[in-house]
Amino acid sequence: MTPKSPPERLLSRLRVVLCRPSHPGNIGAAARAMKTMGLADLALVAPRRFPDAEADARATGAVDLLQTARIVETLDAALADCLFAVALSARPRDLGPPLRTPREGAAELLAAAEAGPVALVFGNETAGLSNAEMMRCQAAVSIPANPAFSSLNLGAAVQILCYECRLAAFAGAPPPKAAPLASPLATAEENAGLLHHLEAVMTATGFYNPAQPGRLLPKLRRLFNRARLEKEEINILRGMLAATEKPTGHGRRG
Amino acid sequence: MTPKSPPERLLSRLRVVLCRPSHPGNIGAAARAMKTMGLADLALVAPRRFPDAEADARATGAVDLLQTARIVETLDAALADCLFAVALSARPRDLGPPLRTPREGAAELLAAAEAGPVALVFGNETAGLSNAEMMRCQAAVSIPANPAFSSLNLGAAVQILCYECRLAAFAGAPPPKAAPLASPLATAEENAGLLHHLEAVMTATGFYNPAQPGRLLPKLRRLFNRARLEKEEINILRGMLAATEKPTGHGRRG
Numbered sequence: 001m002t003p004k005s006p007p008e009r010l011l012s013r014l015r016v017v018l019c020r021p022s023h024p025g026n027i028g029a030a031a032r033a034m035k036t037m038g039l040a041d042l043a044l045v046a047p048r049r050f051p052d053a054e055a056d057a058r059a060t061g062a063v064d065l066l067q068t069a070r071i072v073e074t075l076d077a078a079l080a081d082c083l084f085a086v087a088l089s090a091r092p093r094d095l096g097p098p099l100r101t102p103r104e105g106a107a108e109l110l111a112a113a114e115a116g117p118v119a120l121v122f123g124n125e126t127a128g129l130s131n132a133e134m135m136r137c138q139a140a141v142s143i144p145a146n147p148a149f150s151s152l153n154l155g156a157a158v159q160i161l162c163y164e165c166r167l168a169a170f171a172g173a174p175p176p177k178a179a180p181l182a183s184p185l186a187t188a189e190e191n192a193g194l195l196h197h198l199e200a201v202m203t204a205t206g207f208y209n210p211a212q213p214g215r216l217l218p219k220l221r222r223l224f225n226r227a228r229l230e231k232e233e234i235n236i237l238r239g240m241l242a243a244t245e246k247p248t249g250h251g252r253r254g
Numbered sequence: 255m256t257p258k259s260p261p262e263r264l265l266s267r268l269r270v271v272l273c274r275p276s277h278p279g280n281i282g283a284a285a286r287a288m289k290t291m292g293l294a295d296l297a298l299v300a301p302r303r304f305p306d307a308e309a310d311a312r313a314t315g316a317v318d319l320l321q322t323a324r325i326v327e328t329l330d331a332a333l334a335d336c337l338f339a340v341a342l343s344a345r346p347r348d349l350g351p352p353l354r355t356p357r358e359g360a361a362e363l364l365a366a367a368e369a370g371p372v373a374l375v376f377g378n379e380t381a382g383l384s385n386a387e388m389m390r391c392q393a394a395v396s397i398p399a400n401p402a403f404s405s406l407n408l409g410a411a412v413q414i415l416c417y418e419c420r421l422a423a424f425a426g427a428p429p430p431k432a433a434p435l436a437s438p439l440a441t442a443e444e445n446a447g448l449l450h451h452l453e454a455v456m457t458a459t460g461f462y463n464p465a466q467p468g469r470l471l472p473k474l475r476r477l478f479n480r481a482r483l484e485k486e487e488i489n490i491l492r493g494m495l496a497a498t499e500k501p502t503g504h505g506r507r508g
Binding site for chain 2: 029061149201219
């Protein structure tokens with residue numbers, strides 16, 4: 001067996017996550033769309049009906065992706081090891097991640113895939129993604145569409161985004177990189193750990209009242225998503241938080 | 255020089271022609287894909303089953319395109335008034351028209367649409383277009399795909415090409431705006447205030463030793479520069495820090 005070429009290896013690191021899909025036919029169509037573009041990693045969050053003969057029928061030659069698909073209960077579980085996640089969104093959300101074109105989003109995903117697994121996240125056919133799910137993602141893409149009828153079929157939306165990712169993977173020039181990272185990016189799980197730690201400290205100090213949560217946590221999540229924290233930064237911030245919980249007082253004065 | 259037509263008018267001059275489609279569901283999916291991208295002119299060459307309930311079901315909100323679709327016996331009849339036609343082809347044909355990428359083909363189509371009707375031509379799900387049909391077209395496009403599984407669903411292929419046509423039509427238009435900021439960006443002074451506050455808290459808790467500063471402060475500055483903090487975020491973070499200095503203890507437990 002020949003080694004994969006770099007673009008194919010990058011595409012293999014791209015996970016498609018379908019959140020609460022209602023129609024098994026769309027799961028099959030998504031699998032087919034993925035495979036035609038060289039993707040293989042499918043995760044299903046709480047599908048209504050799966051496995052299902054209709055999914056197999058619409059997948060045609062991509063039934064293997066359905067057989068290896070991971071089924072999980074939450075988006076957090078689907079994204080646990082991911083370094084970067086891009087959500088499909090029909091509209092900008094209040095406090096949501098920054099909105100990109102599919103082309104821009106694909107370039108960002110492929111650049112991030114150089115370091116490890118990344119994800120494309122799609123919502124339910126009718127309701128889309130919840131705001132809480134959207135906040136788990138570091139960027140959002142919106143497919144340009146007819147304002148009078150912008151309702152793309154789920155499989156068709158997966159097809160467009162996988163197509164843009166294939167183009168980005170095979171584009172001659174690598175997409176422009178941000179300043180080199182000092183440390184690898186943190187995973188979704190590490191980011192969640194930081195937020196839980198912050199919440200605990202803010203609750204203990206009285207800055208945050210869980211009984212009246214308001215929008216404090218979504219605002220912090222939005223900030224950290226935008227910053228795309230590195231592992232070392234998470235360690236620094238959590239060390240700082242731990243020190244406020246148990247001060248050693250080296251530097252305490254007055 | 256005449257002014258360019260508005261993007262919507264150009265898209266309305268773009269006809270999608272499906273040659274001998276076998277599955278009415280794919281006709282419905284194609285209609286939906288077209289309408290989401292602002293196209294409305296559908297022509298069907300000798301469809302096996304049409305009209306059909308399955309076509310209506312898959313079209314969802316685009317049934318109007320099915321109702322106004324023209325049904326003809328030959329590709330020549332479907333293209334009679336067209337100035338330019340682009341065929342979808344999975345492979346280059348001997349003596350066939352020149353092969354383009356979808357992006358190039360869309361740009362050519364939209365340029366030609368300045369003068370009148372143009373067409374995108376798709377073949378049968380299994381057999382594709384015949385050589386004779388291909389020769390009726392002035393250009394061909396091939397969708398980049400996984401060589402091991404290049405079989406796109408017909409509706410998905412229509413979706414990609416209509417999407418590229420919409421992008422080409424709106425290429426001159428201003429790009430969509432980024433998600434609005436929740437609050438204005440903080441000034442350099444406000445950012446410096448946050449860093450000083452952090453330094454004081456970290457020193458008081460013993461996490462930071464000013465006598466051995468290391469690279470902790472530069473790392474935090476780099477993080478906040480990257481995040482481009484908003485005024486409100488600075489207020490939240492400083493409120494949080496102040497609470498660790500003087501906990502009110504509302505939420506303290508155990």
